[in-house]
Amino acid sequence: MAAMNNIKLIKTVDPIKSRRKFLKIQFAGAILASRKLFIKKDIAKKYLCLHKPLSFFLFVVLFTISISGCKVRIFDLQPIIPTIPSPTVYTTPTIVMRQTNPPEPAITNTPPIHLAPTQILQMTAIDILDLVMINGAEGWGIGKIPQGEGKIVVRTSDGGVNWKNVTPYEAIYANVGKDVEISTYFLDANRAWILFWETNQWTPQTGMDVWMTADGGVTWNSSKLPVTGYTIQYFNNAAIGFIDASIGWIFANLGKNQDREYIGLYTTHDGGESWTLRVSSDSINLPSKGGKNGAVFRNALEGWISGSNSRDEPDTFLWQTTDGGNTWTKVNLPKPEGDNIPTDLFSSGAYTCSLTTPKFVDFQYQYAWTKMTCTGGSLEKALSVIYWTYDAGKSWRTMQLPKADGSLEFYGIYQGWYSQLADPGATSDYEILYTSNGGVDWNVISRTAWKSKLHFITPVIGWGIVEYQGRNAMVKTEDGGFTWSQILPMVNP
Template sequence: MRVYKILASLFIVGTLLISASTIGATPAQSSSITLKGYPDNFQMTGVKEGWGITLGGVWHTADGALSWKHPLSNTVPMPGNAVQLGKLAHYFAGDNEAWILSAYGPHKPTTLFHTLDKGKSWKTFRLPVKKSWEQGYASGFMHFPDKQGGYILLCSEPALGMMEKSLYRTVDGGTSWSRVGDLTASIAAYPTGITFRDSDNGWITSSNHGQKSILTFRTADGGKSWKPEKLVSPPALSGYAYSNSYPPVFSGKDKKDGVLPLEIVLNGVKSMVFYTSNNGGETWKHGPGIQGVEASRTAWLNARSGWALKAGGKLLATDDGGGSWKQVAKGSAFDKATEIQFSTSRNGWISGPKILWSTADGGHTWRNLLLPS
């Protein structure tokens, strides 16, 4: 589910980490570096275009994920051990535009990198961090609801059950940033992501480990104040189950239609429940649960159209926000894949350890991209 990988999340797919030592080209041979394989963490922004991150830098594809390259110059330096690769704050705004927040540890600058030309050149901006832990943040999330407005949520390593959190905001397209405040007390949870429907209304989703409520929080004043979102617990969330909520996706007129995913874990078995809204997130209601499905194996194109990889090698699809699902394909690759994403109603990808397939018909048939062409 790419919304998990933009705002969160982006999460390591399970492929082998590919470092600079695996680079195939040399400066004398080409003006760009070609990646052997594919990025651990990637997002397709169009039918052909997409972005990826590895320890070797930020990569771009222009051929539907068949090959990945970046220029020899102006590449973004990856941070050290302070930030795990899959938890690096980033935002891929389109085929040409990307944001990366790289942190280097105490007493060193926390730097934003921004490109508008597919990574050929990058501008840098300093995030005006206030605390030393922010200079080596443990995890971060970034979201831009529009061209001028954007938010960055930074989180520390958890200590004694507490994780520090800070929120930053831009209103001029990222040229300057201000610290909205310390959210540690108001977001008493471990965040999984952040999203804003517009410049004022936003959500932070979190993991739940035995708390009585689903730990999802909402702001209506641009992040200055937050309150728990009122989500009625589904029947599946009972007993010793715990949950992970993930950032809602909004679409339709004035972005009034929304879908908010909730992953439930009970006795080691994962299932999904999806909350829907038709009033921009003012109220939510949950639909039926789907057993044998986990969050990273779901994808939402908009608040109505979604896909899910279910145990047993099944690919399911919905066009009503998760109210009903139908099987569109079945195969062993669906069991092996750890992630799925769609950039259009027809074009999608599944990935995982030595798994990279694409579809051009909504998931009915698939092509193995790792086979020689």
């Protein structure tokens, strides 16, 4: 929601004319521009040694350069656009992964982070792992220095090219030698909250520190999150949320036992200065059966917790509170409609359906969507549908998604994007689909080599955190997702 502040339309972009034709790549001793690769002869051999997964073609090109020093024309990084039904689909350029000596192996999963106070002494390349842009220039992110230790909180003022480390140093030093993860919420250009938690330890009885800033990360204050008063305290997968500078919540998983999952839910009405426990492992106001994925509030009283049903309790897991989290009632969602949806989806215990945390898209907190994915029973493969509410949760309507596995993003109630795996035999591994009617219809607008998590601040301006060859990269669009250009982010001391 905060990313929609201070938005105004500057101009209408023609996606055909504004298409970027070339990708500029720069590394030590080499520049690719206007389809030509220039490289210092004395580093060509070194580059070949460091970058093992080069194609045979590029190997020959660089070897030729190393012995001759000549300029070599190479293939266009953005291939010819394939002819498909309207809207025209563009193939995006291949992502360039930056490496430093020695090369870092590709990361194929997310191991626990060993946090250490890594000091940044000079401008350094950084991998942005998560991103929230407030406007076209200002934004926040979670980043990691390649070959460095730990995740850091960073802030940009130029659209994501240059970043500054704003992680509170007190939090870093307090977690030296521990395996920790980080949860953040960025409300606007100035206000943010941070929570660190250990991934392999029981929650400390002294409580946990919640860090907050009101000046863009220049200064930070902390408050204690109380963790006493309930039995299971394996605090994990925490998430922070705020609807304004005062009202917020923290959701955390406390542990699982067969088909039961216990959670902790805290709320604050003073911007995080103090926290009140609403749900714990000992609570009877929310059923322990079923998985829990997250919580969201639309004001100080009304909120929802979403999750997945247990096999002996068919239907969906969505519970609502109207008293700030003290009591909860089940929300009965309508059975989805669409192709190949089983008639017994919500009546048979053979299916497991999981709901993402509802996400509001307007300032009045009336319009929200959630994605449901179901498996099991008579389903040959997983299916996903969107649930929309246009009246703050009083009623819901559904639309089926093209494929179950994908990353969904909406700007408002009409424009949306869906990054999914392409069909076998397609010209690229992934594709981005677009809807202009809230998910009723979808069209492919871009074919990519990477899986992406998208974030839009207007109908045409957006960013993506993409997964490519086991690493993270950052891209941007200025034409609604038709074309994408890569950003090579740097972090300053």
